[in-house]
Structures are given as structure tokens and as C-alpha cells.
Amino acid sequence: MTNFTRLQEDLNKYAVARNVPVWVGRKKVIADRMVKTACPHNCYDTCGVRAYIKDEKVIKVEGDPDHPITRGHLCVKGYANVQKINSPDRVKYPLIRVGERGEGKFRRASWDEALDLIVEKLKNVRSQYGGESLVEYCYSGNREHMAKTVSGRFLNLFGATKLVGSFCLLSGAAGSFHTVGEQHTMSPEVWCEKTDMIFLVGRNPSFTNPHIYPFLYKAMERGAKLVVVDPYVTAVASKADLHLQPRPGSDVVLALGMMNYIISNDLHNKEFIANYTHGFDELWEEVKKMPVEKAAEHTGIEVEKIIQAAKWYATLNTQTECGYGHQRYSNGHQAQRAFACLAAICGHIGKETGNYNFIDQMGFPTLPGFAKAGKVTNPEGADIPQTRMINIATFASGVLASQKTDVPVKACISFRGGLVSQQPEVAYTLEALRQLELFVVIEQFMTDDTDYADVVLPGCHYLEQYGLHPSYWHHYLQVLVPVCKPYHEAVPDIEIWAELGRRMGWEEYFPKETTGLDFVKALIEDDCDVMQAVSPNGPMRLPENWCPKVPYQDLKFTTPSGKVELYSNSMEERGKKFPGDFKPVPWHLEPAESPLSTPELFKKYPITLISQHPAFRTHSQYYNLPWIREIEGPPKVFINKKDAERIGVKEGDKVRIYNDRGELLEIFAKPTIRVKSGTAELSSGMWVKLGANVNVLASRTIGGPRDVLDGIMTEYHPLLDGNTTAYFNTLVQIEKM
Numbered sequence: 001m002t003n004f005t006r007l008q009e010d011l012n013k014y015a016v017a018r019n020v021p022v023w024v025g026r027k028k029v030i031a032d033r034m035v036k037t038a039c040p041h042n043c044y045d046t047c048g049v050r051a052y053i054k055d056e057k058v059i060k061v062e063g064d065p066d067h068p069i070t071r072g073h074l075c076v077k078g079y080a081n082v083q084k085i086n087s088p089d090r091v092k093y094p095l096i097r098v099g100e101r102g103e104g105k106f107r108r109a110s111w112d113e114a115l116d117l118i119v120e121k122l123k124n125v126r127s128q129y130g131g132e133s134l135v136e137y138c139y140s141g142n143r144e145h146m147a148k149t150v151s152g153r154f155l156n157l158f159g160a161t162k163l164v165g166s167f168c169l170l171s172g173a174a175g176s177f178h179t180v181g182e183q184h185t186m187s188p189e190v191w192c193e194k195t196d197m198i199f200l201v202g203r204n205p206s207f208t209n210p211h212i213y214p215f216l217y218k219a220m221e222r223g224a225k226l227v228v229v230d231p232y233v234t235a236v237a238s239k240a241d242l243h244l245q246p247r248p249g250s251d252v253v254l255a256l257g258m259m260n261y262i263i264s265n266d267l268h269n270k271e272f273i274a275n276y277t278h279g280f281d282e283l284w285e286e287v288k289k290m291p292v293e294k295a296a297e298h299t300g301i302e303v304e305k306i307i308q309a310a311k312w313y314a315t316l317n318t319q320t321e322c323g324y325g326h327q328r329y330s331n332g333h334q335a336q337r338a339f340a341c342l343a344a345i346c347g348h349i350g351k352e353t354g355n356y357n358f359i360d361q362m363g364f365p366t367l368p369g370f371a372k373a374g375k376v377t378n379p380e381g382a383d384i385p386q387t388r389m390i391n392i393a394t395f396a397s398g399v400l401a402s403q404k405t406d407v408p409v410k411a412c413i414s415f416r417g418g419l420v421s422q423q424p425e426v427a428y429t430l431e432a433l434r435q436l437e438l439f440v441v442i443e444q445f446m447t448d449d450t451d452y453a454d455v456v457l458p459g460c461h462y463l464e465q466y467g468l469h470p471s472y473w474h475h476y477l478q479v480l481v482p483v484c485k486p487y488h489e490a491v492p493d494i495e496i497w498a499e500l501g502r503r504m505g506w507e508e509y510f511p512k513e514t515t516g517l518d519f520v521k522a523l524i525e526d527d528c529d530v531m532q533a534v535s536p537n538g539p540m541r542l543p544e545n546w547c548p549k550v551p552y553q554d555l556k557f558t559t560p561s562g563k564v565e566l567y568s569n570s571m572e573e574r575g576k577k578f579p580g581d582f583k584p585v586p587w588h589l590e591p592a593e594s595p596l597s598t599p600e601l602f603k604k605y606p607i608t609l610i611s612q613h614p615a616f617r618t619h620s621q622y623y624n625l626p627w628i629r630e631i632e633g634p635p636k637v638f639i640n641k642k643d644a645e646r647i648g649v650k651e652g653d654k655v656r657i658y659n660d661r662g663e664l665l666e667i668f669a670k671p672t673i674r675v676k677s678g679t680a681e682l683s684s685g686m687w688v689k690l691g692a693n694v695n696v697l698a699s700r701t702i703g704g705p706r707d708v709l710d711g712i713m714t715e716y717h718p719l720l721d722g723n724t725t726a727y728f729n730t731l732v733q734i735e736k737m
């Protein structure tokens, strides 16, 4: 086997304790060591984790009680990692395809054979078509950033097509950035003590942010109110003083209606507006078109509820906590802008009693902060060509469009993202994959993606590799370290990319002796002593200059005007350069597929299908684990009781869900009052080959100000242009089977 660097390291140096007695089920076991790391599975919490190792196997994981936010608890999927890492179904060694694509037939190969094959094919496509014939596919299955910067170094040296954009949050990030500039969040430790109201928008914390609950409850025990905006009756909505349940895609109307009531009733903060905002008059011109009655009719929320929410919002010290649900539509950037403007006209920004939270950009090393991806991706002295880009929100379109250019995309290396299961409209994604001459998938299990691969490489579980994963919600960092040697023949992602680089002839940029920790250190700014966040140390509070305790307290904003831009000058400027919806005041543009924008389609497909993040999985991850299958049960669609009655289905009946893009069969119906009539919910991430993947049906439309056209771009700014796949712009029909 290839002599990868990690085999030479003594991992005992990370032990917090040795010979530790620990309960594993009903047995007390003496673990060889306990090591601290962090969970990188892309939820807000980024939990501190303790892993117990015996005979180089992980026997238990638990929450790190030293972590000030996650305080010793994990979620179900967090605990399930002990089953995941030890699963007998893991990809144990490299595999080379022997059947047709999609058949899932492979033979065992050695690392040398697999890597030789990949490098030979990469060299071939590069000499035949050019460097841009390669693209990576990578997202947040393991949201750790280090490996993405090492892959970025390889891809830059190769001259590959760059992958930009996001599925999930950049349209909102763009809306937010155009309004307040740099993105910071106020830690829940602060607001839980001071705020009078929490306004929670588009976030289902039970599934994606469970550690917010102690802070929410602490605030509520003091008497703080909770108002939740969500089209679905989530667990947190059921605890709220007020739940606003908008028709999917109408969140911006709700925000405009609330602002209309607040301004019309003189409840806005005139001093804050005069001193710290720009464009109030222009905003009012738009807001006055949306009186509360009209907003109520459009959103389906009762007038009284909108008025109550507006009154509370304006008159109480309010903490605004935004999630990502409201940006899964083509107007998501405007929705986020509208909520930011709502906070600003009430003066709820920059105060410990109530602030405006969307994301903390310290959680994104590609953005300015304490970590800078460019330090690793662009090594000094390297000749890095400018290359075109493909937007991940429209990945398949980009690959297909490239086939008509001089440099068609012919090779793809995929890791940390379910390409087939997470891209919208699965049939279209498969059409794009058929164009490839080389599809390499680095994976832990045989997923929807591996079935279409030419080569499958055994990837590491997060507990087997280094990583840098700052939270985008709180301010504590625990560097990921390998708690044990990789199982079977698995190899850390960093080392796979480095070894590919060496085999391409770039030894100087991928020195054999460089460890993952070296790459982590190289990425961090000097004022941040990252070793304080490496086991046995950690977690570490990030420096105050990067993560202020109370963001925006100086009321200086990194926008063109230096103020909160109710009228966005940067939107206006960007709109002169690129097509899209850069309207500088927030307004409502109906989702690209909806009862109002596509009435003819709506006659055929009268139900809007939304897909929540699953409770017990990170999208498609964990779906194959016995513990998770047992808890989650079979795939089910939540459908309003009236709709269920109309189509004649009752609890437990099997239904067909379909539209012009595809169909799902044998999904169990769950009649409920959790969704309003006309809306249904089917959890995201269930596997295509197991018959329940919602993206078989999902629309390929996108959200965000910039129109990405065919998906290929030559210039892109994540915060000025930000796009998101508009998964919830999806109409379907449901019928009994």
C-alpha cells in the first residue's frame, strides 16, 4: 500500500487521559485513551466531542462537557458515529468499476493501481481538452475546511474548473451582506441573559441546532417571548408564544407587512434610522405597497398574528435568529434582506439586548476572517491560471453546458457531498454524469454516487482525520484531530489529494512530511494560537477581534455607505454588471414555481413540496445505519389532513408523489396539521436507490440575486452574488397507490 504520511504519526500525543474507565452500554471498559475533537456535520452547533479508543478502535463518543455551548451532549447522529465508524459496510479498499455505470459493480484494487489509473486519466483529459476539463464536487458532508483547501491547491495547480456557490445559504448571505456588510453573530450566551424576545426565522433547531434550547429556555424562563416563522409546525414552533406559518416562499411579504405596520403606527426607531441606516425613504416606498391585510392574504397568516408579531418585535428588545429555510426559494436573498431591514428599522442591531444573527463568517475560511483559504490554495511561487467556474447550485447545468465549449468537463473528483442525492432533479444530474470520462468518488459507504463512479476510494470518517471547522453560530473552536488510525485501507482526504498532487509531479507543493495539522496551522492568522484548540487543549474562544462578543456594537457597517443599507448601493452596482434580481430595496418576487407564478402548472400539481433537514441524519449521511433506520422508520410524506381527505388517503397508506421531473412510489402518507393545506413535507437526503429521494422531484431553479444562466461563470463573489438551490420551488401531485 502507498506509504501515506498518517501512518507515521503517534496519535497518543492527543490523549487527554489514558486508561480511562468508561461505560459502553452496560459494560465498564478501560479505554486506552480519550481524545477531544469536534463534530463537523454542518449544523450550527459544531459540538465538542470526546472519543474513547481501545485497541485503535473507537468504542464510544460523547459530548465534551468542557464545551461552553454544547456542554457535554450530542444529537442522535452525533452518537451514531460510533456505529458509523465501526460499520461492516464501510468502503474498505479502493474499487475499480467493472459493470456499467449505475450498476454498482466493482473489483478490488490496490491504492497504487487506483491512483495510477486516476492520474493517467487526468493527464489524458488535461492534454486532450485542457485543465478546465476537471472539476471537483465537494460540499459539507464533512464540513471541515482543511481538506477543501488542499484539494483547492491541487485543482489550482491543475487549472481545473472552480466550484463556487452553495446549495444552502449563500442567497441569504448575499441578501444579508448587501444590508449590513460583514457577517457576525452574537453568541447565545449573551442574548439569553438580556433579550425580551427571540424572533426565530426559517430554522428548525430540534434537527439542526439542538444546543440552542438551553439558551432559549433560559430566556423564556426570564419571560422572553418566542416568535417562530416557519411554514411547518416544528417542535420549537409548538413552544412559541406566536407561530407565523407563511405560505411557502412568501416570507418577504411577511417582513414587508410587519414593517408596514410598524412604520404606519410610528413604532420604528427614528434615531437609529436617521443615524445608522441608508435609504429609509426608498424602503418605505416599497413597504407601503404591502399593508398588513394584503400581507395576510398573500402569506395566509391571520392579520391579528402579523400585527401582534409586529408590535412585539418593535416594542421589545428583540434578538433576530435567522436560519436557511426561507432562502430555499428563488426570492431567498430578498427575504433575508427584508428581515435584516426589519431589525434595522427597529434598532435591533449592535445591542446585547437584541442583535441580528444570520451567519458568522468566521465559520467560512473562504471569507475574510481568522482563517484564510487562499493561504493554502494559492501556494507561493505557483503558476495558477485564471479558470472558469461552475456554480454548485446548478452543477449539472454547468457540466452539460461545458460540453458545448472547447473544454468540456470530462473528469470529476467528488468528496464530502452526495452529488446524485443532493443535486435537484436527479434525472438531469445523471445526464450530466454520463458526459464524464472519469468520475472518482471518495466515500465511506456505497452510496448513490459510488454506483456511477469509475473509481471509488475509501474515505475516512471524521474521527480518523484532521480538520478545521469553526462554527458559524458560536465562537468556540476545537480542531479536529485523528483520534485513531484510519480503519481498513481508508485514507484522509488531505492525503489523497496530496498524493495525487505528488503523482502529478508537484512534490514541492505537497511535501511528503506535511501533516494535516501543518496545513491547519498554515491557514490560521498569527493572532490566533490554534494549538490552544488542539487536543488535549480546547475548546478555545476565538479572538475578540474576529468574533466580537456583541457584533456591530460600534454601529459602523462594512457597506458602501458605512450604514445599514435599507437601499443597497452594492446591489444597485452589482445589478449594472450582471443579470438577476438586484433590486436595491427588498420586494416580493413570487417563487419561480408556485400557485401564483405558474397557475397552469399548479392546476396539474397543486401541492408545494418542501423538504426539511432530517432529524437523525445530515442529508444522505447515516441513512444506511441500522440505529438510524430503526429510529426513523420508512419514508413518509406529511400532508395536510384536508388534502389527505380530498385525495382519499389515510395514515399509513402508500402514495405516489410525482411531477414532470419524476415520481416517488410507496411513500407512507402521514396526514397532519403540521403543514397547511396545499403544502407537503418530505425529508431530504433519503437515497435515490432506496426509492425516496426528494430531489427526484425538486426544481432546478435557483435563489440569490445573480442569475447564473447555464451555470458556467468567469467571475463570482460569494457574498455579492450568492446563490442557493431553490429546492422548495417545487409543485407536485400526490395520489393513493
Ligand code: SF4
Binding pocket: 039, 040, 041, 042, 043, 044, 045, 046, 047, 074, 075, 076, 077, 078, 079, 208, 210, 211
Ligand atoms: S450534528 Fe450538530 S448537534 Fe449533532 S453532534 Fe454534530 S454538531 Fe452536534
